[in-house]
Amino acid sequence: MTQTRQPVGVEEVRRRVRELLAAHDPATTDRLEFLRARFDAGLAWVHFPPGLGGLGVPRELQTIVDAELEAAGAPDNDPRRIGIGLGMAAPTILQFGTGEQKQRFLRPLWTGEEVWCQLFSEPGAGSDLASAGTRAIREGDEWRVTGQKVWTSSAHNARWAILVTRSDPDVPKHLGMTYFICDMTAPGVEVRPLRQITGEAEFNEVFLTDVRIPDSLRLGDVGDGWRVAQATLMNERVAIGGRPMPREGGMIGAVAGTWRTHPAQRTAATHDRLIQLWVESEALRLAGIRLRQQLAAGTPGPDGSAMKLSFARLAQQLSGLELEFLGEVGLRYDDWTLRRPDRVDFFGREPGYRYLRAKGNSIEGGTSEILRNIISERVLGLPSEPRVDKDVPWKDLPR
Amino acid sequence: MNLLYTDVEDHLRSSVGDLLADRCSPTQVLARCETDKPYDLDLWRTLAADVGAAALLIPESHGGHGATAREAAVVLEELGRFVAPVPFLGSAVLATTALVGCSADTLLSALAAGESTATLAIALSMGPGSPFPSGVRVDGGTLHGRVGSVADALVADVLVVPAVGPDGPELHAVRLPDPAVTVTPVVSLDLTRPIADLTLSGATSERLAGPGAAESAVDSALRTGAGLLASEQLGLAEWCLDSTVAYLKERKQFGRPVGSFQALKHRVADVWESLVLARAAARYAADTLATGDPDTPVAVGVAASLCSPVAVRAAEECIQLHGGIGMTWEHPAHLYLKRAKADEIALGTPGRHRANLAPLINLPGPE
Numbered sequence: 136m137t138q139t140r141q142p143v144g145v146e147e148v149r150r151r152v153r154e155l156l157a158a159h160d161p162a163t164t165d166r167l168e169f170l171r172a173r174f175d176a177g178l179a180w181v182h183f184p185p186g187l188g189g190l191g192v193p194r195e196l197q198t199i200v201d202a203e204l205e206a207a208g209a210p211d212n213d214p215r216r217i218g219i220g221l222g223m224a225a226p227t228i229l230q231f232g233t234g235e236q237k238q239r240f241l242r243p244l245w246t247g248e249e250v251w252c253q254l255f256s257e258p259g260a261g262s263d264l265a266s267a268g269t270r271a272i273r274e275g276d277e278w279r280v281t282g283q284k285v286w287t288s289s290a291h292n293a294r295w296a297i298l299v300t301r302s303d304p305d306v307p308k309h310l311g312m313t314y315f316i317c318d319m320t321a322p323g324v325e326v327r328p329l330r331q332i333t334g335e336a337e338f339n340e341v342f343l344t345d346v347r348i349p350d351s352l353r354l355g356d357v358g359d360g361w362r363v364a365q366a367t368l369m370n371e372r373v374a375i376g377g378r379p380m381p382r383e384g385g386m387i388g389a390v391a392g393t394w395r396t397h398p399a400q401r402t403a404a405t406h407d408r409l410i411q412l413w414v415e416s417e418a419l420r421l422a423g424i425r426l427r428q429q430l431a432a433g434t435p436g437p438d439g440s441a442m443k444l445s446f447a448r449l450a451q452q453l454s455g456l457e458l459e460f461l462g463e464v465g466l467r468y469d470d471w472t473l474r475r476p477d478r479v480d481f482f483g484r485e486p487g488y489r490y491l492r493a494k495g496n497s498i499e500g501g502t503s504e505i506l507r508n509i510i511s512e513r514v515l516g517l518p519s520e521p522r523v524d525k526d527v528p529w530k531d532l533p534r
Numbered sequence: 535m536n537l538l539y540t541d542v543e544d545h546l547r548s549s550v551g552d553l554l555a556d557r558c559s560p561t562q563v564l565a566r567c568e569t570d571k572p573y574d575l576d577l578w579r580t581l582a583a584d585v586g587a588a589a590l591l592i593p594e595s596h597g598g599h600g601a602t603a604r605e606a607a608v609v610l611e612e613l614g615r616f617v618a619p620v621p622f623l624g625s626a627v628l629a630t631t632a633l634v635g636c637s638a639d640t641l642l643s644a645l646a647a648g649e650s651t652a653t654l655a656i657a658l659s660m661g662p663g664s665p666f667p668s669g670v671r672v673d674g675g676t677l678h679g680r681v682g683s684v685a686d687a688l689v690a691d692v693l694v695v696p697a698v699g700p701d702g703p704e705l706h707a708v709r710l711p712d713p714a715v716t717v718t719p720v721v722s723l724d725l726t727r728p729i730a731d732l733t734l735s736g737a738t739s740e741r742l743a744g745p746g747a748a749e750s751a752v753d754s755a756l757r758t759g760a761g762l763l764a765s766e767q768l769g770l771a772e773w774c775l776d777s778t779v780a781y782l783k784e785r786k787q788f789g790r791p792v793g794s795f796q797a798l799k800h801r802v803a804d805v806w807e808s809l810v811l812a813r814a815a816a817r818y819a820a821d822t823l824a825t826g827d828p829d830t831p832v833a834v835g836v837a838a839s840l841c842s843p844v845a846v847r848a849a850e851e852c853i854q855l856h857g858g859i860g861m862t863w864e865h866p867a868h869l870y871l872k873r874a875k876a877d878e879i880a881l882g883t884p885g886r887h888r889a890n891l892a893p894l895i896n897l898p899g900p901e
Contacts, residue, residue, distance in 0.1 A: 255547065392896060394897060395897070401899060402900055406900060408901045411888060413897065414840050417815075418815040419538045419814075421814035421817075421836075422811055422813075422814035424535070424814070425813070425817065438810045441806060441809075504796075507800040510803040510807070511806075512799075513800035516783070517791075517794065517805070518793055518794040521790065521794070
C-alpha cells in the first residue's frame, strides 16, 4: 500500500479549530468578525506562516480545517468572489512582499474585505505577457504608470491590483519589467466594462494615466517583474478546488439533467455523444481525485495542465450539445443586457449562456495552445520554437 | 479508493518490466511474429511461474497469490507496453476469472503453478452484457460446435467452454490435445495476440457449472477482462507516446528537430492529455474490481469505452508523426497499431460499452 504520511500538527490544527469555535460561536458571531478571528488563529491558510493567517504546516491539513468549520456551520470567505486575491495575489505577496506589505494586505484580502484584481494582459500582450508595454517611470520615491490593461475581472469591485509594467524599454523584454501593487482608487485609474459575447461585462478594460504608485508598493526588485509574474501564474495553475467533485458535478450535470427532463428531444446520435462526454467527464473527475491523492502522498505531478485542457474542451462540447439537443428552446437566449456580475455563474443561467461563456474556458488563464506548448516542452521535453525576441531590446521589437 | 500505484505494485511493475526489457524487445517481437511460434512460451513460463503473474487472480486456497485486479492491471500495463506475445489475458485473466467463479480447484492449482495454460472459448469481440454464447451445445455428454476468433487458444492446454446444455447454459473444461477438437490458426490483424477458430466434434469435458453459475462466471470473466484490458491499452499508449516524443527530438528537418514545430508538439500534448484521463479511468476500474465495489460495472464501462479510442489514437499518431519510417514493417509501431485496433474490438467495442452504461447512469436513449 502507498504509505500515507501523517503530517505533523494534525492534533494541533484540530485543537485550534475547537478553540476558535469555542471563542467565536458561528451562530452568534458576526461573519466578518468570525473570519478575522479565523485568520488570527492561523486557520485561514494553514500552510502560510504564523501571524499571517497560517500555522506553517502542510497545505493538505487545510481540508481538515475546512471540513470541521463547515460542519460547525461557520461562514466562509466566499472564495469564488475573491479568487484572484486568494489564488494569485496572496502567494505572490507572501513570496516577494516586504514584512510591511504582508501585514497590511493579507488579512483583508483573505476575509474578502478588500477585493483584488490582476492587471497583466494588455491589448498587445496576451499569451506573450513578457511584451507588456504599460510604462512605469521612476520619479523619486514614486513611480508614474501609464498604459492599458484588459480582461480584468473584478476590476470594478477591486480595491487593489497586482500590476506588471515595463520599467526599462532598453533591455530585452524579460529583463525590463517591474511588478507593483496598484491602488484601484488612485487618481488616473479608469475602469470601463468590456462587454463580452454573452452580453454581460464580467471583464474590464483598465486605463492607467499617470497613476502615482509609491515605491513601497513595489513587489520584488526593479527589473525582476517577470520572475514575480511567473510565480503568480504558477500559482494560478496549481490552484485547484478545495474538495473532490461529486459524479456529474459541473457542466455534465446540467446537460444530463436537461437530457432526463426532455425525453421527446432524444435521438440515437445525441445519446451516444452524451454518453461519450459523460464518460470523459467522469474520467476527468477521477483524474482530479488522483491528482489530490498525489498531492497528499507528496508526489505532485503535472496532470493539472492536462485537466485544464480537458475541462475546457468538455465544457465547450457539452454546452454545445445541450443547445443542439434542446432544439427550438435552443433558439432562445435568456438576456443580452449588459450586466456586471461579481463572479462567473454557469448554472444560474440558461444553456445559451453556458455555451457562449464556455468559449472563454480555452482562452482564460492561458490559452489551450499555450498550455500545449508548456506540456510539450516542460512535461515531454520537446525543444521550443526558435525565438527571435529573446535578445532584442523591448523597444526594438515589432508590434 | 486509491488511484495511485502502491509500493507493491511498483515493485511488481519493475520485475515484469525488467524481464520484458531483457527478453521482449520490439526487434525480438517483430522477428517472432511471422514464425510458426508467434507466442514466446519460454517468456510466458518465466512470467507465469517465476514472477508469479499467472497466480495473481487465483485465491491462496487454490495455490494462487490471492492478489487483486490492481496487480493484474499493472502486469497488463507492462505487457501492453511491450506488446508481449504471451497468453496472459486469455489464461490468467479470462479463463482464470471464469474458473474462480466456479471454484475449479484442480485446474486453478495447475494454472497458478504455471503448469497449465487455459483460455476462455469465446470470440474475443464478445463483451460483458452479451447473451450467453450458443455456438457450442452439450449433446450425448460431449461438446459439439464452433467458436470463431478465440484469443490465446493456440497455446492453451485447457479450454474453458461456455456451452448450451439441455437445461441451459453450462461451463465445461476441455483438455487439449483432444482428437475431437480442432484449433485452426487464423491470419490475425493483431500479430502479437493471434486468434484461432475452434471446432468441437464430440469433445469430452468436465462440467464445471450449470445454469446460473455458468452465466455469472462468464459475465464476471468478461467484465474483469474488459476492465483490465484498459490497463493494457494504457501501457500500449504510453509506449506510443514515449517513442513518438523520442523520435520528434531526434529527427531533424528544415535545420531543426521536428519536435520544435508547434503543429507536431500540440498533437503529442493532446495524446498526453488523453493519457491522464485514461490512467485515472483504468486505475479506477482496477480498484473497483479489486474491492468488489458496487460501482464496478460503471467503472468498467467508463474505462473500456475511454481507453480503447485513446490507445488507437496514440498508435495512429505514432505512425503519422514518425512519417515514412512509421509506415514500414521494420519499425515496430505497426505492432502497436494492430494491437490497439484489435483491443478496441476486444471484449466489447466502445459503442457497446456506452450502450451498456446508459441504464446504469440513468441516461436512457430515445423512446
